[in-house]
Amino acid sequence: MNAAAQPPSRGERPHTGRRRNEAAHRAILDAAMRLLAASEGAPITIDAIAREAGVGKQTLYRWWPSKGAVLLDALHDRADHDVPAPDTGSLRDDLRTLIAATFDAARHTPTGPALRTLVREAARDPHLTEMLRTFTAARRAAVREVAARGVERGELPANTDLDLMVDQFYGLFWYRFLLGHAPLDHATADRLTDSLLGGLGGLGMRGPKGAGR
Amino acid sequence: MNAAAQPPSRGERPHTGRRRNEAAHRAILDAAMRLLAASEGAPITIDAIAREAGVGKQTLYRWWPSKGAVLLDALHDRADHDVPAPDTGSLRDDLRTLIAATFDAARHTPTGPALRTLVREAARDPHLTEMLRTFTAARRAAVREVAARGVERGELPANTDLDLMVDQFYGLFWYRFLLGHAPLDHATADRLTDSLLGGLGGLGMRGPKGAGR
DNA sequence: TCTTGTCGAGACCGGCAGTCTCGTCAAGGC
DNA sequence: GCCTTGACGAGACTGCCGGTCTCGACAAGA
Numbered sequence: 330m331n332a333a334a335q336p337p338s339r340g341e342r343p344h345t346g347r348r349r350n351e352a353a354h355r356a357i358l359d360a361a362m363r364l365l366a367a368s369e370g371a372p373i374t375i376d377a378i379a380r381e382a383g384v385g386k387q388t389l390y391r392w393w394p395s396k397g398a399v400l401l402d403a404l405h406d407r408a409d410h411d412v413p414a415p416d417t418g419s420l421r422d423d424l425r426t427l428i429a430a431t432f433d434a435a436r437h438t439p440t441g442p443a444l445r446t447l448v449r450e451a452a453r454d455p456h457l458t459e460m461l462r463t464f465t466a467a468r469r470a471a472v473r474e475v476a477a478r479g480v481e482r483g484e485l486p487a488n489t490d491l492d493l494m495v496d497q498f499y500g501l502f503w504y505r506f507l508l509g510h511a512p513l514d515h516a517t518a519d520r521l522t523d524s525l526l527g528g529l530g531g532l533g534m535r536g537p538k539g540a541g542r
Numbered sequence: 543m544n545a546a547a548q549p550p551s552r553g554e555r556p557h558t559g560r561r562r563n564e565a566a567h568r569a570i571l572d573a574a575m576r577l578l579a580a581s582e583g584a585p586i587t588i589d590a591i592a593r594e595a596g597v598g599k600q601t602l603y604r605w606w607p608s609k610g611a612v613l614l615d616a617l618h619d620r621a622d623h624d625v626p627a628p629d630t631g632s633l634r635d636d637l638r639t640l641i642a643a644t645f646d647a648a649r650h651t652p653t654g655p656a657l658r659t660l661v662r663e664a665a666r667d668p669h670l671t672e673m674l675r676t677f678t679a680a681r682r683a684a685v686r687e688v689a690a691r692g693v694e695r696g697e698l699p700a701n702t703d704l705d706l707m708v709d710q711f712y713g714l715f716w717y718r719f720l721l722g723h724a725p726l727d728h729a730t731a732d733r734l735t736d737s738l739l740g741g742l743g744g745l746g747m748r749g750p751k752g753a754g755r
Numbered sequence: 756t757c758t759t760g761t762c763g764a765g766a767c768c769g770g771c772a773g774t775c776t777c778g779t780c781a782a783g784g785c
Numbered sequence: 786g787c788c789t790t791g792a793c794g795a796g797a798c799t800g801c802c803g804g805t806c807t808c809g810a811c812a813a814g815a
Contacts, residue, residue: 559760
């Protein structure tokens with residue numbers, strides 16, 4: 330993001346003049362994250378971020394090209410990078426862990442509401458749309474990797490449609506996450522895992538082991 | 543939508559004065575739909591609708607409360623109300639038909655791009671958000687109805703999580719529809735049906751009967 | 756012909772993203 | 786210790802857009 334860290338960056342002349350105020354930088358990111366997480370649906374204004382950070386608007390535009398860039402940077406900054414890809418040797422365990430962790434992060438961390446707000450902002454900001462697209466692509470790739478290991482181990486047949494599997498997970502997640510009409514709890518994570526792996530026969534047709542969920 | 547069709551609507555006094563211009567009404571809806579379907583991602587302005595329809599802005603606001611209402615009305619107007627709920631007696635057939643019809647409508651009718659634009663608009667319009675919420679709820683209920691009939695006929699166990707099943711379908715649909723990173727073709731519809739019903743064992747583990755898809 | 760209410764046109768307001776300017780202040784060079 | 790450089794906070798300003806208000810013209814009934 331901060332491509333302008335060395336403004337002209339031309340040649341060898343050492344930097345002169347007042348240095349960048351790191352405190353202001355942090356204050357902006359923190360303020361943006363605070364507003365992202367707190368604003369329940371309401372849009373976020375540049376002036377609000379600047380005011381919340383105790384900073385002039387120009388300082389903000391000196392280091393970021395647009396509002397969307399600030400918001401995305403704030404999210405990435407605090408983005409715990411939760412939900413790493415587990416590798417226990419069991420696809421079922423890996424997948425269940427991954428799904429449950431994703432659900433938990435959405436429900437119990439400030440990243441959840443922030444991401445919801447960011448998606449709304451992205452609807453009007455082509456720049457942000459593109460960044461969100463690569464973000465989701467990276468997440469899909471990570472899950473696909475886990476599933477591909479399952480195929481290598483023979484836990485899934487070689488002709489499995491991994492892309493469909495991944496999209497069924499993230500599709501359900503985003504659908505419920507954004508609409509909020511149905512829960513994203515552990516019971517759902519378990520049932521979804523079973524459905525995707527299909528080992529016990531899909532959404533119904535489960536033995537007593539999975540029936541109590 | 544047109545709650546103001548009889549402006550004051552108070553008492554018995556018959557309508558006097560110039561009557562509503564139906565041609566203008568149609569021109570507005572048509573213009574809105576045209577713009578909705580054509581604007582690839584770009585937002586739609588009220589002035590653009592009025593200009594496209596050859597109409598004053600005030601005429602527009604006389605009959606609709608907001609921009610979102612016009613857009614939604616335009617979509618509902620042309621909304622073929624495609625994708626009715628089939629009832630052939632076979633859950634697998636019904637579901638596959640439903641899913642394929644939904645995919646087709648998104649790909650091959652002007653409703654597709656229009657809906658995409660509408661979702662983007664809804665991100666900034668609470669009114670429209672709410673309307674879209676009830677819209678999706680109705681669609682979910684229709685699919686759930688089809689699945690419930692399958693349970694009654696014993697094609698699915700009684701403890702099946704119908705809500706999860708429905709959301710897996712619409713989740714995948716919206717996810718791919720809005721991101722556009724993967725196809726929504728008939729092959730996908732078939733595989734998704736098999737996965738949801740799980741009769742052949744989920745995404746992989748299918749016998750030769752379903753393997754050719 | 757008079758009243759009523761719609762019509763197209765366009766001025767206007769308020770909010771917001773992004774730019775520009777200004778006086779101030781810190782870091783380094785001399 | 787002074788001077789240049791560039792970041793800083795503050796806020797005026799522009800342009801765009803959703804929505805409102807006003808105006809003269811016009812149509813339908815009384």
